[in-house]
Amino acid sequence: MGTVLEARHIYKSFVGVQALKDINIKIESGKIHCLAGENGCGKSTFVKNISGVYTPDSGEVVLNGSLYHSLTPSQAMREGIQVIYQDLSLFQHLTVAENIAIGRLKSDKKRIVNWKKVHAIAKEQLDKIGVHMDINQPVGEISMANRQITAICRALAQDARILFMDEPTTALTRTEVDRLMNIMLDLKKKGLAIVFISHKLDEVFSVADTITIFRNGEKIGDFESKELDKKSLSYHMTGREVEYPRYRRSVKDNTPVLEIENLSRKKQYDSLSLRVCPGDIVGVTGLLGSGRTELALSLFGLNPADSGRIKIDGKEAAISSPMAAKKLGIALLPEDRFHQGLFMDREVKENISSAIVDDISARGLLDKEREKKIAEDYTRQMKVRTPSVETAVGTLSGGNQQKVVIGKWTAARPRVFIMDTPTVGIDIGSKAEIYEQIHELAADGMSIIFISDEIQEIIANCNRVMVLADGRCVRMLEEDDLEENAEQTITELIGRHAEETAKGEAL
Numbered sequence: 426m427g428t429v430l431e432a433r434h435i436y437k438s439f440v441g442v443q444a445l446k447d448i449n450i451k452i453e454s455g456k457i458h459c460l461a462g463e464n465g466c467g468k469s470t471f472v473k474n475i476s477g478v479y480t481p482d483s484g485e486v487v488l489n490g491s492l493y494h495s496l497t498p499s500q501a502m503r504e505g506i507q508v509i510y511q512d513l514s515l516f517q518h519l520t521v522a523e524n525i526a527i528g529r530l531k532s533d534k535k536r537i538v539n540w541k542k543v544h545a546i547a548k549e550q551l552d553k554i555g556v557h558m559d560i561n562q563p564v565g566e567i568s569m570a571n572r573q574i575t576a577i578c579r580a581l582a583q584d585a586r587i588l589f590m591d592e593p594t595t596a597l598t599r600t601e602v603d604r605l606m607n608i609m610l611d612l613k614k615k616g617l618a619i620v621f622i623s624h625k626l627d628e629v630f631s632v633a634d635t636i637t638i639f640r641n642g643e644k645i646g647d648f649e650s651k652e653l654d655k656k657s658l659s660y661h662m663t664g665r666e667v668e669y670p671r672y673r674r675s676v677k678d679n680t681p682v683l684e685i686e687n688l689s690r691k692k693q694y695d696s697l698s699l700r701v702c703p704g705d706i707v708g709v710t711g712l713l714g715s716g717r718t719e720l721a722l723s724l725f726g727l728n729p730a731d732s733g734r735i736k737i738d739g740k741e742a743a744i745s746s747p748m749a750a751k752k753l754g755i756a757l758l759p760e761d762r763f764h765q766g767l768f769m770d771r772e773v774k775e776n777i778s779s780a781i782v783d784d785i786s787a788r789g790l791l792d793k794e795r796e797k798k799i800a801e802d803y804t805r806q807m808k809v810r811t812p813s814v815e816t817a818v819g820t821l822s823g824g825n826q827q828k829v830v831i832g833k834w835t836a837a838r839p840r841v842f843i844m845d846t847p848t849v850g851i852d853i854g855s856k857a858e859i860y861e862q863i864h865e866l867a868a869d870g871m872s873i874i875f876i877s878d879e880i881q882e883i884i885a886n887c888n889r890v891m892v893l894a895d896g897r898c899v900r901m902l903e904e905d906d907l908e909e910n911a912e913q914t915i916t917e918l919i920g921r922h923a924e925e926t927a928k929g930e931a932l
């Protein structure tokens with residue numbers, strides 16, 4: 426098939442960080458190449474240096490036989506490089522067809538839009554990947570999976586030869602992930618080179634031909650996917666054996682802090698009941714769309730329930746706003762933490778202190794020393810890779826930003842901490858550190874609701890688990906139920922329900 430891209434001796438540094446050191450990589454057409462490594466090891470920076478977003482400090486790139494010392498974004502595109510970032514960069518108010526065709530139309534430089542052509546371009550790309558969807562719908566109204574497909578088609582419409590995908594599966598359901606993986610395999614057969622970044626090792630092994638492992642800005646090596654397994658890949662990424670300890674509740678106090686009784690919200694969740702005591706880590710699992718995030722938002726005052734009751738310390742509570750939730754000692758680590766959790770242009774320390782400003786201020790004046798000390802403690806505990814606590818959060822890698830959000834809410838010492846998919850985008854090594862932190866918070870008496878669709882993660886970290894499907898609780902697993910075959914039980918419960926839903930939709 427042949428090499429389409431060769432990066433040679435790429436170096437890139439930012440103030441205080443050597444992000445890439447002497448990176449050499451060859452990308453082949455007709456192959457899926459995965460970049461793996463811990464948060465902040467340089468994967469996204471590498472992609473940005475190749476696609477013209479950043480200029481390398483030194484090094485060169487050979488693209489389709491032409492040598493470049495630096496590339497502009499339009500040169501990179503002309504050479505067939507297309508990057509799909511996590512936010513997809515689509516125009517929400519434009520239709521699927523317009524989004525797919527926009528890049529091609531821009532290069533045509535015509536003043537009048539030929540709508541027939543727009544539709545033809547969009548249809549052609551969708552046909553290439555064998556997907557049927559309504560191309561007249563605005564992108565803002567379609568599912569994440571279909572947005573992902575729109576972004577792929579937009580890249581194909583611009584004659585992509587090398588497609589970079591940075592953590593494309595974060596917001597997809599399992600069925601959607603399978604569909605995306607199949608599309609990637611199909612595009613590979615058609616000769617496209619795909620470079621895929623993911624922290625989900627199952628996904629990496631299901632599609633990758635080659636895996637390049639980064640650590641601390643350096644390349645550890647290129648491996649054939651079949652040479653590695655999860656254990657050896659984790660070892661190369663982190664330089665150590667990674668193990669996730671099982672959580673065992675040690676707190677003896679069984680007085681509920683939070684209770685919900687028959688809580689319902691139309692079309693989202695139905696008659697949910699739950700008690701959470703000090704030291705509990707209660708798992709909530711189920712597919713995306715099962716109602717889990719909607720429930721979390723309701724408990725945080727952002728999505729009022731239609732009926733049912735929420736009690737705090739045995740007393741009925743009206744949680745009508747996040748402010749009210751906070752007063753009652755409830756914190757939420759949101760699912761969409763990039764939009765709901767951080768001030769990107771503010772420093773790490775300002776972000777961490779943002780939920781406790783009142784506690785560390787006296788007579789309207791912020792105690793800056795304390796703010797810094799608290800931020801340093803949390804960044805150390807969470808192993809946040811940042812030059813200092815004075816660095817702007819927006820310059821940290823995705824996974825490290827996420828650790829800052831967790832630090833922010835932990836610093837607020839809530840009584841009830843709702844964590845919606847806390848380890849999305851977090852590398853396997855840092856996950857162990859975050860789990861340990863969560864176990865310590867619970868052992869100290871905090872009550873935690875832990876939402877995740879990674880079943881192994883739920884079992885390792887929770888002492889009770891609520892399994893949701895279509896907004897209903899299909900099973901509450903107690904501590905003893907989690908000892909044996911829990912993974913199989915939960916997988917079957919969710920799988921059975923997904924099948925029933927699919928049958929229902931097919932009818």
Ligand SMILES: Nc1ncnc2c1ncn2[C@@H]1O[C@H](COP(=O)(O)OP(=O)(O)OP(=O)(O)O)[C@@H](O)[C@H]1O
Pocket residue numbers: 439440442444462463464465466467468469470471810811820821822823824825850
């Ligand atoms: N614009 C920037 N300014 C300053 N530092 C930056 C900038 N972009 C990246 N960095 C730093 O470069 C390093 C590599 O970051 P990068 O985003 O490439 O990591 P990553 O491997 O993609 O991580 P993740 O898995 O968390 O997404 C990090 O230490 C990050 O803080």
